[in-house]
Amino acid sequence: MSPLTNAIKSTNVRWHVFFTLFALCTVNYVDRAVLSICMPDIQSDLSLDPAIVGLVLSAFFWGYAAMQIPVGWLLDKFHADKLIICSGILWGIFQIITGAFAASAKMFMALRVMLGISEAPIYPGGTKMQSIWLTSKERGRGSALMDTGAALGNAIGGPIVILFMGWFGGWRGALIGAGIFTLCIVLGGSRFLKGTPDTNPYINETERNYLKNELEKEYHSEAIKEGKVEKVSWTKYLTSRNFWCMIIGFFALDSYWFGLMTWGPNYLAQAQGLDIKAIGGAVLMIFGVGVVVELIGGVVTDKWRASGASLNKVLKTIMCTMAAGMAISMYFLSRADSITSALVWLTLGVSFERWCGMLFFVIPPTISQKNHVGTVAGSMNFAGNMGGVLIPIIIGFIVSMTGSYFVALMMFVGFGVAIIITTLLLDFDNKVGSDIQAQSVAGVTAKQTE
Template sequence: MSNQRADVESELSKSNRLQLPGNLNKPTNVRWQIFIALLGLTTINYIDRAVLSVAMPAIQEDLSLDPAIVGLLLSSFFWGYALMQIPIGWIADRYRPDKLIVGSAFAWGIAQTLTGFVSTSKMLVLLRVILGIAESPIFPSGAKLQSVWLTSKERGRGATLLDSGASLGTALGGPVTVAFMAWLGGWRGALIGVGILTIVIAFISWRVIKGTPETNPRVNEAEREYLRKAHLEEYKNDSNQKDAKAARMKHYLKSRNFWAMCIGFYSLNTIFFGLMTWGPNYLAKTQNLDITTVGGAILLIFGTGVIGELTGGWIADTWRKKGGKFNTVMHTLLVASGLISAACILLLTLSTSPAMAVTLLCIALFFLRWAGLYWSIPAAISQRDHIGTVGGSMNFAGNMAGVITPIVIGFIVSSTGSYFLGLLLFSVFGLVLAGASLLIDFTKKIEAV
């Protein structure tokens, strides 16, 4: 009986050995499923932000707001959002970024829904601040998840998947807002509808974004081993890892890489948030477009940005896989992003028709969104234990542009009655984006000295 049992176990063992290699040789793609889910979250994140901008002409009329107050209202989201970036990055480094990012999505869905019930500009500002706080974990946690789930040669696509939701959400924000306004009765219905949609997407994402490669049950051994080997190779020469706790914020504050990263990201977001918050009003006021046409134009402009961003990520990873040096790849793409977008926005000041304005904005966004590669920088220049904190610091700098830019543009438009100086400002920041990107050494991690 014992021999028969041994024979059965031997045959089962052989059968398992015959089946396992096929599975082991074909890694699962759980990591990419997670980043597609992150794309969904960042998309609804930016729909939540864009809905106020697209509906602003109706809100402005309903609540009798002047341009300066509109600028204040458009910037209020970023007050809480920006101030939370560094603390949230620190939390993402030490706790569960997967739980943090999904939990925040439920919270901001509730905050967005409540916004549809307010009746004064003060309450609208307050709830936008709360919305900003609730949304703050998404990018620092996303940067941390890149280091956990992707190899260094996959992070170009990972960064642009994470960040392309910014353009996709802004693109869809126009038609989604217009549709909800039509179906649910005005701007209040749009805010409530988008809030409920956010909660639904948060639930779906909760089913996908779970754990680490070591703990996620849907990851097979082949994918787990692939990531383990890649991460060991990436960090084998990183002398910082043995002294990771010794590197503190003071070491980052002394680093040229850190400051160039923050300045470049600030410049990128000055342009992007400026166009996101004031773009609909610019098209409505200067090109005499109605709200439906504005929604279609925003879809086209920022939809082109999505294509541009994914293209930039694909170029970066493909170029590197073919032997391109990290610095050469990143410097080329990021400098091109800044210079071409600056040129297109400068030409926008000479626009003579709505078609010309929309075309120039499409080209500008296509190349501007190549700079979504900035979300691969925290993992490139920082120690593994500090990626969330560095990503949060970068996003804090970037989102200070979200605080300042809408107010500045509102002041310019209110004072001059024109968008000319605002567009000129965006062009200047395109040049700063290019210059700051050139100063970053993407192969050098920040060291504790």
């Protein structure tokens, strides 16, 4: 039984932090979804070719991906909470500017790049927060809360954007409304996202000591400061199989996710004949189910882990199963001959991806040293978002050249297979550099016994 279980009147500030991250990630994906949902109208108004639509949709990821590693480094050096809040304020402002002033493909692309830069800290920042606020047996739920925002943002994004289009006048009003909505959520959440367990004004000593003791066992932070455990160099990651399997696996996962997110509404409109109002309801169903599956997945993962099962067993079993489901769903989606069957396979594909994808955010704090979690998370997110840069363009050209989505969907099957392979090669039970630290601890112990 954990020390926290017996504590009287212990606070739960760490969960307040992650519910705040959940809210921020939700509005983050409402902002990302708004352009995809409005794109049929934007494409019609501005007479954009499908290939140009792909460029516009991918422009966000140019700025977002380019900033992932620099932002990860900043998160390791400075206050993650402050960087996340500043990020939210900036992306709300750029969304408003896009709705008010974008009048051409070039202007759309420039403003989407700026939006991507401003949103860059949110996911590496949330992953960094796991190493500050959550123990290793709580990160399934923490990752689920944070990452569920992506599915919920897409689920409620459709109806919200449709409402904004009606209330504020078309796609421009929807973009402006989404930006204002963002600013309200970010400013409201800023009071809960404060500092670390050592500096947060709302945490009590029971919760503070629990986190300090559990995280010290995992990361040996005090021992490193005192020179008892050797510090691990960043270059160690560049020769680590764990690091590169994480990078490749997340590239495949995000290619799958962003491909569905950016082209999913267009697929439903063009291949299945849904109008824009019906698309909003379809998106709500698809991603709404994903929200439920992901939250259940976080609880199941942590309960299995708490039962004594190793991280290797838990994560490999669940992630490989979900990745197989992702691939199978896309294969059958390519053969869908009705709106109903298409919606079923899209919903299953998104649900499998949500559970699998949520667990990827457990990997950086699991395989990294504490002072490298932000940079490793940024590197992972950089790789994933390179998929976000490339996939909308590739799908756009495939659809433009072939007039169908079949080849693109077969590519999605390949992404699921790639995740299975890289997950099987990962060793979740060992941090990068743990061999060096074990040797240094053994050396200190030997000297003490001489």
